[in-house]
Amino acid sequence: MKVRFYGFLRDYVGGKEFEVNLKDGSVKASELPEVLASSIPGFAKVLDLTRKGEIDVIYLLNGKPLREGDIVNDADVVDVLPPASGG
Amino acid sequence: MGVKVGVIKDDVELDSTLKALARQVAGKGCGALVMFMGFVKGVVDGSAVKELVYEAHESYALEKLREIGEWAIKEFGVEDVVILHRVGALRPGDPTVYVIVTAVTRGKAFEAAAQVLERVKHEAPIYKLEVREDGEYWVLGDGRRLRRGNVEGGGAEA
Numbered sequence: 001m002k003v004r005f006y007g008f009l010r011d012y013v014g015g016k017e018f019e020v021n022l023k024d025g026s027v028k029a030s031e032l033p034e035v036l037a038s039s040i041p042g043f044a045k046v047l048d049l050t051r052k053g054e055i056d057v058i059y060l061l062n063g064k065p066l067r068e069g070d071i072v073n074d075a076d077v078v079d080v081l082p083p084a085s086g087g
Numbered sequence: 088m089g090v091k092v093g094v095i096k097d098d099v100e101l102d103s104t105l106k107a108l109a110r111q112v113a114g115k116g117c118g119a120l121v122m123f124m125g126f127v128k129g130v131v132d133g134s135a136v137k138e139l140v141y142e143a144h145e146s147y148a149l150e151k152l153r154e155i156g157e158w159a160i161k162e163f164g165v166e167d168v169v170i171l172h173r174v175g176a177l178r179p180g181d182p183t184v185y186v187i188v189t190a191v192t193r194g195k196a197f198e199a200a201a202q203v204l205e206r207v208k209h210e211a212p213i214y215k216l217e218v219r220e221d222g223e224y225w226v227l228g229d230g231r232r233l234r235r236g237n238v239e240g241g242g243a244e245a
Contacts, residue, residue: 006142006212006214007142007214007216008214008227008235058212060147063146063147079144079147081144081147081212082227083227083228083229084209084210084211084212084213084228085208085215085226085227085228086143086172086184086207086208086214086215086228087125087183087204087207087213
């Protein structure tokens with residue numbers, strides 16, 4: 001699975017794009033944050049901040065918002081977006 | 088026209104754009120056009136800004152901008168909503184975002200433009216890095232700033 005980060009999240013994880021191999025070839029949407037935290041250095045800190053309510057992140061699965069029942073596969077692209085700051 | 092959105096690199100030629108839009112909607116009974124243009128500040132917190140670097144998740148940004156434009160037409164009964172957001176490295180005084188609304192009356196146009204801008208700032212996946220003489224700052228949606236050196240390595244300072 002390809003994982004891409006945007007904005008300040010890149011500084012936390014130390015990069016723009018990562019390739020993560022899923023153990024069983026897929027993962028449930030609800031398990032995705034923990035999989036990212038165990039695979040990508042720095043993402044555990046991001047997850048910690050989201051759980052404390054200090055930041056929100058949005059996950060996109062192949063360009064669309066990740067939904068609760070989605071299954072993420074090895075061939076998919078996941079984007080992790082920080083809070084918007086346009087204007 | 089209805090809704091027009093864009094994530095763009097270049098500046099917009101305003102005079103011809105606004106006049107063309109007014110001509111298009113005059114025959115529909117419209118008599119009001121409101122435009123908001125945001126631009127890069129030259130000084131923030133007493134420090135000179137060198138540039139503001141914008142990036143977007145382009146496909147999702149276009150989807151969100153269109154959703155906001157369609158919402159505004161339905162919610163306020165305006166004729167057209169144009170939302171154009173720039174990306175790339177911009178310097179003080181450079182335009183960053185354009186919101187243009189046409190309507191029958193000015194009240195609706197002003198209200199719709201203001202609400203559209205608020206939603207764009209809080210919902211469109213667009214991000215900015217402020218490069219100042221005293222360092223680099225990620226700008227968050229609510230105006231908070233994270234100093235870049237403190238973000239790297241897991242720390243962050245508002």
